[in-house]
Amino acid sequence: MQPKKVLVVDDSKLIHKMFEVMLRSYSLVHAMDGREGLERLHEHLDIDLILLDINMPSMNGFEFLEEVKRSEAFDKVPVIIVSTEGKDQDTVRGLQAGAAAYIKKPFHNEEILQLIERLPPVASD
Amino acid sequence: MAKERHRVASDLSVEELVAELQSVIDKAGVLIHEVQGRSSAESSNVEHGVGGVSGDIDQLRSRLAEAETDLQETTDRMVEVEHQRGRLMGLYVATCELHETLDLEEVKRTVGEIAIDLLGADRFALLIRRGESDGYEVAVSRRTEEVADGLFAGPEYTGGDPMVDEALVDGVLRTATEEGSNALAVVPLTIKGTTMGALVILKLLEHKPSLTSEDRDLLDLLAAHAASALFAAQLFVATDRKLRTLEDLVEVVRGG
Numbered sequence: 001m002q003p004k005k006v007l008v009v010d011d012s013k014l015i016h017k018m019f020e021v022m023l024r025s026y027s028l029v030h031a032m033d034g035r036e037g038l039e040r041l042h043e044h045l046d047i048d049l050i051l052l053d054i055n056m057p058s059m060n061g062f063e064f065l066e067e068v069k070r071s072e073a074f075d076k077v078p079v080i081i082v083s084t085e086g087k088d089q090d091t092v093r094g095l096q097a098g099a100a101a102y103i104k105k106p107f108h109n110e111e112i113l114q115l116i117e118r119l120p121p122v123a124s125d
Numbered sequence: 126m127a128k129e130r131h132r133v134a135s136d137l138s139v140e141e142l143v144a145e146l147q148s149v150i151d152k153a154g155v156l157i158h159e160v161q162g163r164s165s166a167e168s169s170n171v172e173h174g175v176g177g178v179s180g181d182i183d184q185l186r187s188r189l190a191e192a193e194t195d196l197q198e199t200t201d202r203m204v205e206v207e208h209q210r211g212r213l214m215g216l217y218v219a220t221c222e223l224h225e226t227l228d229l230e231e232v233k234r235t236v237g238e239i240a241i242d243l244l245g246a247d248r249f250a251l252l253i254r255r256g257e258s259d260g261y262e263v264a265v266s267r268r269t270e271e272v273a274d275g276l277f278a279g280p281e282y283t284g285g286d287p288m289v290d291e292a293l294v295d296g297v298l299r300t301a302t303e304e305g306s307n308a309l310a311v312v313p314l315t316i317k318g319t320t321m322g323a324l325v326i327l328k329l330l331e332h333k334p335s336l337t338s339e340d341r342d343l344l345d346l347l348a349a350h351a352a353s354a355l356f357a358a359q360l361f362v363a364t365d366r367k368l369r370t371l372e373d374l375v376e377v378v379r380g381g
Contacts, residue, residue, distance in 0.1 A: 014238040017218045022211075084241060086332030102333050106245045109211030110204070 005046055009037035010053035014101050034059025038067055047077055054083040062097060069098040077120050131277035139184045172344050216346055223350045229358040235357050236351050237265040244340055246326050248275035253322040261322060272307050272327055289325050298348055300336060310336060314345050314352035321352055
């Protein structure tokens, strides 16, 4: 089976490294903020999943998510928000904007791995 | 013939008839007893068989319960192993990131990322000793302006928090709050017996109630590795500066 391609959008290099070690069987694409995330998304049209931070320079996670969900090409790609922002309103905002799940940092690896395994495959039109 | 029978019957006395009847009744009693005996034996055999099957079922139930307990223990262990794997992975990544570069700013940023992303610190300050002076540079900080005493809000920390001051002197990691201090934990960064700074955790993220034993491992790692990574980066900066000065001098001499 072709490994899943995951776009990681986070301004923390440490988190990119964590996901690299954690998701060894996946192909990872990296972006340090929302704007770069959109660029990577247009370069890699076969992205299966997006792991998204909220607090980032240039374009934050919510803005990025809105852009993704507005786009017909990417609106079906599941987005998991992984953020230090732990307030209920942030979680609600993220889920209402179309995120598949909201995970708070610091996270346990198994939380993310189990979530990814349970995600339904992206429907191809 | 009928007359003969009548005659025989009439010849038998009433007593003989009673005796004969009694004999028949006795034989019937013996037969009933035999039949009852057989029935009882067969019933006992059946009961014995049922008892045996029932014993097997109990044994199977007991083995099933044992198997279920074993399965639960294995599942719990797997969850624990997975959890420990994740914890070790965090420590591994943190160590790799700290030692990956000799760029001082990059090392400082990594310490900050470990504090936020792995420890869950909402407010913290990384203090680094300024050369030979007594002051400490607030090299990296997050939301320290929200702390009432304002000790870590500026570019320099000159003392004032008893828990931090003590840790900077004795180099001992502290994870319990002390009176008069706003710090939750102070991680002294010590190398070759000299404390070159400290990571001061002032507040955790709202969804993180307290520091755990796993966080303690991470704090220990920071105490050991952040200090050496920062020291190596500082040395590199100093050496690089000297090298550039020497190169400039050589250029001047050659030019002259």
